[in-house]
Amino acid sequence: MITAPRHYCDGVLIVHVSDCYPPRTGGIETQVRDLARAQVAQGHEVHVLTATPGPAGERGGLVQDDDGVRVHRLGARIPFGLPVNPAAPPRVRALLRELRPDVVHVHAGVLSPFAFDGARVAVDAGVPVVVTWHCMLDGTVPALRAAVRRSRWASAPMALSAVSGAAAQRVGEVFDAPVGVVPNGMDLARWAPDATAPSPAGPLRCVATMRLAPRKRGPALIGVVADAVAQLGPGSLTLDVIGDGPARASMERRVARAGLTDVVRLRGRLERAGVRAAYTQAQVFVAPAVLEAFGIAALEARAAGLVVVAHRATGIAEFVTDGVDGLLVDDDAAMVRALVRLSREPALLARLQARARADRPTHDWALTLEAAQREYVRAAELAGR
Structure with a gap:
């Protein structure tokens, strides 16, 4: 047929x-x-x-x-x-x-x-x-x-x-x-930005959703955040990590060793409604994986109006445009610089957020x-x- x-x-x-x-x-x-x-x-x-x-x-x-x-x-x-x-x-x-x-x-x-x-x-x-x-x-x-x-x-x-x-x-x-x-x-309507949600104030609020497995590079993400906080100073940003898996214990140890217990929260697995609610309280989605064939979690965040920061040579580059609705980077050091920029340049963050909300993905x-x-x-x- x-x-x-x-x-x-x-x-x-x-x-x-x-x-x-x-x-x-x-x-x-x-x-x-x-x-x-x-x-x-x-x-x-x-x-x-x-x-x-x-x-x-x-x-x-x-x-x-x-x-x-x-x-x-x-x-x-x-x-x-x-x-x-x-x-x-x-x-x-x-x-x-x-x-x-x-x-x-x-x-x-x-x-x-x-x-x-x-x-x-x-x-x-x-x-x-x-x-x-x-x-x-x-x-x-x-x-x-x-x-x-x-x-x-x-x-x-x-x-x-x-x-x-x-x-x-x-x-x-x-x-x-x-x-x-x-x-x-994906169901784009399910992830549409909440126009009634107030813009988060205070530190740059970041979120990452992934299986906590080695290939997703969760421990490396903790290192990126630690370097960004070292440049920005205390109270500059927060990170919520949604997901679970075998790398969780390693990430917990890294958070403790880096003194980031008041910066990073490992929230475990959440249902879709919980993830959606978490996105209304965030501004930036961080995707540390370098072997990301597509990045469905990043697409959901992009559809929810978050600014996505991800590695350039991944499938995420098909729905995130560097400097327009997100930032694409070549390595972890560049990811640190991207987070520092978004924290120090509120006009850049606002511009990227506005485009991420206005230009809906097509997937x-x-x-x-x-x-x-x-x-x-x-x-x-x-x-x-």
């Missing part, structure tokens, strides 16, 4: 394959679920095959309804509930024969054994396959490129894509093939669904459908 002469809007059967899915929390999990639900709302039949156990540990092929999305829990009994199942391919193969999908949409990170197994099985079955990378492949490109050249993946009929142009560039270097962009989507679900549609049609053409 998604071959070139026909229309994707006719309603198709879509199978998403992802190692991770709720109740796990994270960027891929949230995006796959929200995309699947948006496609159901469009009238498509949508299934998700995942190695993530259900809320009560459900696995072994149990099927759950998730607001119209049929979620197949194909996880195994692995310590710590990790989303891994080396024995899944035969079950995936049987499900594809049973469901006969029009397209299989695989969601990949650097290490996604379940997703890659799903892609292999789907290609063998002759089903149109889209693979979307949700990560930056920096540091792995030479090894992956060599591996692809030695395998049949070099000629596999798959529509390759990534969540941003920056991420797509790395995928293209690995496969030496055209790579599309399927950006992450809504309509954009994402349209991009996914293009990739599904391309996948059908590559598969000869």
Whole structure:
């Protein structure tokens, strides 16, 4: 139903394959679920095959309804509930024969054994396959490129894509093939700035929302704040960190050692309403990650009217314009300078805030669904459908 002469809007059967899915929390999990639900709302039949156990540990092929999305829990009994199942391919193969999908949409990170197994099985079955990378492949490109050249993946009929142009560039270097962009989507109205909220007074109020994992560089963020405060003096800025994860203990130690207990608050995980409320009390969103393929938390902050300070060579640069509605930097030292400028130059802060509030980002679900549609049609053409 998604071959070139026909229309994707006719309603198709879509199978998403992802190692991770709720109740796990994270960027891929949230995006796959929200995309699947948006496609159901469009009238498509949508299934998700995942190695993530259900809320009560459900696995072994149990099927759950998730607001119209049929979620197949194909996880195994692995310590710590990790989303891994080396024995899944035969079950995936049987499900594809049973469901006969029009397209299989695989969601990949650097290490996604379940997703890659799903892609292999789907290609063998002759089903149109889209693979979307949700990560930056920096540091792995030479090894992956060599591996692809030695395998049949070099000629596999798959529509390759990534969540941003920056991420797509790395995928293209690995496969030496055209790579599309399927950006992450969000409900822009949910994150619209609160026009009635008073502008925070006093110190520069910063916020960061992330999983507290090494690749997000939370400890490095504490160092950035410490350097900025050393230049600005006491009472100059505050930082609220929203999120949790294995790096929390390290961040707590750094906060204590730097004497920042009255500057930095580690607030843990908050529901979306809590994050939204926190943004009404902030002026600046700080994103310390350098391997950020997209940056959905930064997009939410940008949509809420915050000034985003982030690294330039990331997916965040696709919705933040340096010197217009945010500041993009090349390294941590430049991030320190950016925070110092925003604290010392209230006119600059006000100008960036005004543009961030007035110029709404375009990354809504309509954009994402349209991009996914293009990739599904391309996948059908590559598969000869």
